[in-house]
Amino acid sequence: MINKLYPWQESLFSQWMQAGETRHHALLLHGKAGIGKLDFAHTMSAALLCLEPQQGFACGVCQSCHWLSEGAHPDFREVTPEDDDNADSGKKKTRKRQQILIDQIRLLHDYLSLSSHRVNGIRVVLIHPLEAMNVAASNALLKLLEEPPPRTQFLLVSHQRQALLPTILSRCMQVEMPVPSLEQGLHWLQTQSVPNPEWVWHYSGGAPTTVQQDAPDWYAWYQQFRPHLVNGATIDIAAAVPLLIKQGMEQAIQALQKWLLDLWLCCHQQPLRYHHGETGPLQALAAAVNLSRLLAFQQQLNRFKMTAQHPLNQELQLEQLLLQYKKIFG
Numbered sequence: 001m002i003n004k005l006y007p008w009q010e011s012l013f014s015q016w017m018q019a020g021e022t023r024h025h026a027l028l029l030h031g032k033a034g035i036g037k038l039d040f041a042h043t044m045s046a047a048l049l050c051l052e053p054q055q056g057f058a059c060g061v062c063q064s065c066h067w068l069s070e071g072a073h074p075d076f077r078e079v080t081p082e083d084d085d086n087a088d089s090g091k092k093k094t095r096k097r098q099q100i101l102i103d104q105i106r107l108l109h110d111y112l113s114l115s116s117h118r119v120n121g122i123r124v125v126l127i128h129p130l131e132a133m134n135v136a137a138s139n140a141l142l143k144l145l146e147e148p149p150p151r152t153q154f155l156l157v158s159h160q161r162q163a164l165l166p167t168i169l170s171r172c173m174q175v176e177m178p179v180p181s182l183e184q185g186l187h188w189l190q191t192q193s194v195p196n197p198e199w200v201w202h203y204s205g206g207a208p209t210t211v212q213q214d215a216p217d218w219y220a221w222y223q224q225f226r227p228h229l230v231n232g233a234t235i236d237i238a239a240a241v242p243l244l245i246k247q248g249m250e251q252a253i254q255a256l257q258k259w260l261l262d263l264w265l266c267c268h269q270q271p272l273r274y275h276h277g278e279t280g281p282l283q284a285l286a287a288a289v290n291l292s293r294l295l296a297f298q299q300q301l302n303r304f305k306m307t308a309q310h311p312l313n314q315e316l317q318l319e320q321l322l323l324q325y326k327k328i329f330g
């Protein structure tokens with residue numbers, strides 16, 4: 001689908017499309033993950049490149065739209081961490097790189113030094129997530145932002161603006177991306193036929209678009225995993241680990257982080273953030289929590305998240321994590 005805009009983004013979209021020539025050459029679209037920033041950037045790219053836009057949106061049928069949907073538009077470049085798939089002649093599982101490398105930005109320099117495919121046409125460069133650039137890549141990008149090639153629109157997407165270099169920030173127009181209201185988020189989830197939209201809304205932390213990317217069966221999975229969490233000190237680790245693996249490492253860690261945060265909030269008589277309607281079981285667990293061990297485990301999970309992409313020893317790693325979980329009680 002070439003146009004994918006969420007209801008909470010509509011007015012911002014028309015504002016930027018109508019800006020035309022006055023639009024800043026580098027828009028930094030920032031905000032928390034799960035609110036549709038990348039879809040916004042793709043929709044805007046398509047609209048800017050389309051030969052016959054319809055009411056500000058890409059038409060979906062012209063040559064430009066066709067190229068874009070084939071992933072072969074000569075005036076569009078998307079830069080994102082690339083899969084590290086030649087690490088070991090296909091023996092290891094492909095894993096996602098964490099960084100955008102300087103070589104990728106150098107290629108961008110080469111590309112932008114040529115003229116656009118379409119005579120006097122616009123070129124669009126989409127980079128995401130921007131915080132994935134290391135310092136060398138950031139500095140290389142800075143040169144492009146300081147002396148932008150003519151008729152080039154940079155769309156830079158970031159979940160963590162605070163992690164970006166101030167020099168980069170100073171060269172962009174910073175656009176805080178709108179977040180959905182409860183009403184908008186719930187309504188959107190309902191239109192996606194997501195089961196239990198209200199539960200999903202809370203569990204996503206008000207970031208509903210993560211649902212489609214990550215786990216369409218969140219609720220079903222959670223229903224299976226929940227009893228293990230609720231068991232606290234008596235958790236059956238051997239039975240719980242396969243469920244976590246099924247969900248993928250990143251999601252597994254997130255599920256544990258969300259549960260621990262709500263457990264911590266419960267210990268401090270604060271309203272829950274993610275587990276709507278789970279006050280009862282969480283309060284029962286909170287009564288047995290050792291707070292300093294809970295904090296230590298949260299920190300361990302944060303550190304673990306940095307290396308969680310590595311496909312080796314997942315089972316062992318998760319077993320150790322759940323053992324830590326067991327120990328925070330009593």
Ligand SMILES: [Zn+2]
Nearest residue numbers: 050059062065
């Ligand atoms: Zn078109």
